[in-house]
Amino acid sequence: MANFEAHFTGFHPLQSDEDASPEALMLARSRAALSWGRLQGLVAHLEPGVAHLLAASVIHAQLCEALLQAGHAGAAAQFDLWFCCLAAAPTEGPHVFARPWGIADAILAELSLARWEPVARVAQQLRAAAGSDHGIVGPADALSPREAIALAGQLASVAEQHGESTWPLAAIDDLHTQAAASAHFAPAEPEHRLLEFPGGPMAFAQPRARPPLWAIDLAAGQALSAATPGMVPLPCPGALRAEALAPWLWPRERDILVADALTACADRLAKLVEQARTRHSHMTRALAALRSNSRAPLLYCSRPLWSTLRSCCTQRPAELAAAPSSAAIGSS
Numbered sequence: 001m002a003n004f005e006a007h008f009t010g011f012h013p014l015q016s017d018e019d020a021s022p023e024a025l026m027l028a029r030s031r032a033a034l035s036w037g038r039l040q041g042l043v044a045h046l047e048p049g050v051a052h053l054l055a056a057s058v059i060h061a062q063l064c065e066a067l068l069q070a071g072h073a074g075a076a077a078q079f080d081l082w083f084c085c086l087a088a089a090p091t092e093g094p095h096v097f098a099r100p101w102g103i104a105d106a107i108l109a110e111l112s113l114a115r116w117e118p119v120a121r122v123a124q125q126l127r128a129a130a131g132s133d134h135g136i137v138g139p140a141d142a143l144s145p146r147e148a149i150a151l152a153g154q155l156a157s158v159a160e161q162h163g164e165s166t167w168p169l170a171a172i173d174d175l176h177t178q179a180a181a182s183a184h185f186a187p188a189e190p191e192h193r194l195l196e197f198p199g200g201p202m203a204f205a206q207p208r209a210r211p212p213l214w215a216i217d218l219a220a221g222q223a224l225s226a227a228t229p230g231m232v233p234l235p236c237p238g239a240l241r242a243e244a245l246a247p248w249l250w251p252r253e254r255d256i257l258v259a260d261a262l263t264a265c266a267d268r269l270a271k272l273v274e275q276a277r278t279r280h281s282h283m284t285r286a287l288a289a290l291r292s293n294s295r296a297p298l299l300y301c302s303r304p305l306w307s308t309l310r311s312c313c314t315q316r317p318a319e320l321a322a323a324p325s326s327a328a329i330g331s332s
Helices: 002-007 022-044 048-069 073-077 079-083 100-111 117-130 145-158 170-181 213-227 251-286 296-301 306-314 317-322 324-331
Strands: 191-197 200-206
Touching: 022 251, 048 073, 048 079, 048 100, 048 117, 048 213, 048 251, 073 079, 100 117, 100 145, 100 213, 145 170, 145 213, 170 213, 170 251
Parallel strands: none
Antiparallel strands: 191 200
């Protein structure tokens, strides 16, 4: 009986019969290392204009990812409008606890201190332009956005490789392990409330605050760069997924999910790099005929608020040249 109990200790009904194969884990990690290495090669030597556009795109992606994870799907879809105060933040359902302005302000405050200068500069410009009177203080929650970012930073500061030289991104595994053991970041089981009705008592699931995994996305680049010197510490939107923290996963199953999420995140950021290069090249060709001290390129890259995030990267040069302010600047 003792052996029977020991064998089924920790059994979960959703757990697979056996762990994934070592070959599958090696393949997933190889893909992640290749994608991450390619990303670092793209980011290592960027022109200042390309770096500015990339930083704006990365911040935009991180803000939208955080709002989606927090349950603000409407705010993420209309981010450019409500961030510029051109539209009110959509009313969310009962499962949302933190206000979208609180999340956005906390992320911009953290990225203002980023070690990669382009990200820090763009975040500082956005935070200064957004102001602070947007109803940041929201409903009482067990963990505010700023507290979540602080706790995620503590996890990243202790995440390091543990002698596994064949896997250069072992810090991300350690970050997942710490998050799974944390009461603040691990997915919580829904609580139930028993109510008495004439027909008998009924149990209702209570809404729980979603784990702020987006805060660990902010710190993932810091953890990876600390474990691998020379790596650019970029925010990693979507690098941490709730399914990789499930308690019933086998060790290699969890590691495969972690590697797949990191691969998707690296490919997403690499695509943003290529888009930034294309847009910067387009802008350079379109504005090359202007005088050397014209402020039109600065206007193109530093349109306030939503333009700094995304519209400055997608605005057609012909539309910019047709704008009265741009024409005045270019001809003055």
